[in-house]
Amino acid sequence: MSELLLSCVSAGYRARPVLRDFTCGPIPAGGLTALVGPNAAGKSTLLRAIAGLVPARGSIRFDGRELIGLAPRERTRLLAFMPQALPQDTGLTVIEALLGAWRALPDGAVLYDEAALLQRVGQILDRLGLVELGMAPLQSLSGGQRQMVALAQAIIRDPPLLLLDEPTSALDLRRQFEVMALLRDLAREGRSVVVVLHDLALAARWADHLLVMHQGQAHSDGGAEAVLTPVMLRQVYGVEARIEPASSGERLLLIDGISSSGR
């Protein structure tokens, strides 16, 4: 198992640098890390930089390998990225979309024969509670169902590093719980799972580690207790907030108002 190490990472888009010398503490292996922060903080850009989808400089190391400049074929073996955008209306069924995601692996076709591949698709549909939707065309699915298919596409190849951009944003409460439990299980099994979340209560409940981004930089990182503080919420989110213990032992985030300072 290997940590994800980010050091002096600069990345962005043509005329818009977003990350400038971004450095943070090690992102633990075998753990669920929540990447949080306000809109436009650079969370998606950071995930895309790790996934090799935007040009980056600096150092991004995982599993003893430098990811910047790594051949796409090698990178595809190490990681999967689930974007915010949901699968398009391509006319494919759910099963076909999963087979397509598998075949995106450079040598996907030779790693499994067709029967083994269909078995793997069946396992994933089962694990995500999607079996009944296997033959459904993507365009007939609800937003939440399509988000589950996007998650299935990301995990079908089972790489050691999973990068998931807001995987629960379209899900109902039960599905959110199920997906976060699944992601934590995947992490417990040894994978490194990095998830962009806006819901700080969800992050506090499930993540082993939080990384707070603000204006293209790492603001703080660590366990929920250390990171989710009124000071951070004021500085980063611009709100006055309290964190109260709930009877279950979890933390409740209570927003009192907009801060006159910070952000």
Ligand SMILES: Nc1ncnc2c1ncn2[C@@H]1O[C@H](COP(=O)(O)OP(=O)(O)OP(=O)(O)O)[C@@H](O)[C@H]1O
């Ligand atoms: N394709 C793009 N081209 C140019 N600028 C972009 C592009 N995508 C994002 N940006 C800009 O990069 C900055 C960071 O965006 P990013 O999507 O990484 O933030 P985020 O923290 O994921 O935000 P959100 O929580 O709103 O999804 C923003 O100012 C955004 O306008």
